[in-house]
Amino acid sequence: MHNNNLANDHLFIQTYMAGKAVPVRELHAGHRSEILNHLLQLGAEDRRLRFGTQTPDEVIHHYVESLNFKRDAVFGVFDHDLRLIGMAHLAYLPEIKGQAHAAEFGVSVLPEGRAQGLGTALLQRSAVHSRNSNIQTLYVHCLANNKAMMHLAQKAGMTVEYAYGDADAYLKLPPANSGTNVEEAANEQWADFDYALKENLKLANQAWWWFLGRPRHAR
Numbered sequence: 001m002h003n004n005n006l007a008n009d010h011l012f013i014q015t016y017m018a019g020k021a022v023p024v025r026e027l028h029a030g031h032r033s034e035i036l037n038h039l040l041q042l043g044a045e046d047r048r049l050r051f052g053t054q055t056p057d058e059v060i061h062h063y064v065e066s067l068n069f070k071r072d073a074v075f076g077v078f079d080h081d082l083r084l085i086g087m088a089h090l091a092y093l094p095e096i097k098g099q100a101h102a103a104e105f106g107v108s109v110l111p112e113g114r115a116q117g118l119g120t121a122l123l124q125r126s127a128v129h130s131r132n133s134n135i136q137t138l139y140v141h142c143l144a145n146n147k148a149m150m151h152l153a154q155k156a157g158m159t160v161e162y163a164y165g166d167a168d169a170y171l172k173l174p175p176a177n178s179g180t181n182v183e184e185a186a187n188e189q190w191a192d193f194d195y196a197l198k199e200n201l202k203l204a205n206q207a208w209w210w211f212l213g214r215p216r217h218a219r
């Protein structure tokens, strides 16, 4: 058992060093302030792309306050400084009798974290979580000129339908299996491990900075 854990941790470190996997954590109500900070850092155009309309700060405050972590799932990626650099909201749509269970996916990555696979990892994690939660259809509603999101959706195998300047991308999900359960558990474990590693590194840096002074690049 002990050896197995060591072997697993070693595998996680190797994966981390090789930069092959993006650790995606499931967020909870205790992360509200990080989520708020993340969304407030998005510029006007990114907010428009994310929410489909101009989105002032007050609307973002309201959105974050009303996030329901018991009903929906929210995922996040943290940078080396434990800043929430990417997040996704998987909102379960009301169940309609005789129709497939569905969820809507919304995502944002701060500009400095883009084009490194974070959006893809958040979509992949949300798709696996959806399968494990008996969701059969995953939707993304976005503006038709959102090239990055369109590309991401098509790369993930989603079907895209355009109407009146908007686009709906959807993915029919196969049922969960033992593989999807293991994949989600492994990603969760890997993300917890990664977070603890970054937390320790941050504390160690802070201790050194206390003795030596904070280097200019870290200010």
Ligand SMILES: CC(C)(COP(=O)(O)OP(=O)(O)OC[C@H]1O[C@@H](n2cnc3c(N)ncnc32)[C@H](O)[C@@H]1OP(=O)(O)O)[C@@H](O)C(=O)NCCC(=O)NCCS
Residues within 6 Å of the ligand: 046, 047, 049, 050, 051, 105, 106, 107, 108, 109, 110, 113, 114, 115, 116, 117, 118, 119, 120, 121, 140, 141, 142, 146, 147, 148, 149, 151, 152, 155
């Ligand atoms: C959409 C978004 C989440 C993508 O995040 P990301 O971390 O950069 O995503 P990834 O790195 O996984 O993939 C981005 C892909 O889009 C491609 N891309 C980026 N800009 C593009 C553009 N203008 N046209 C075409 N492709 C583009 C990248 O090259 C990359 O493709 P690749 O993996 O094949 O090289 C990010 O741009 C964002 O937060 N946008 C603002 C909010 C938003 O639009 N949300 C989606 C609506 S819910």
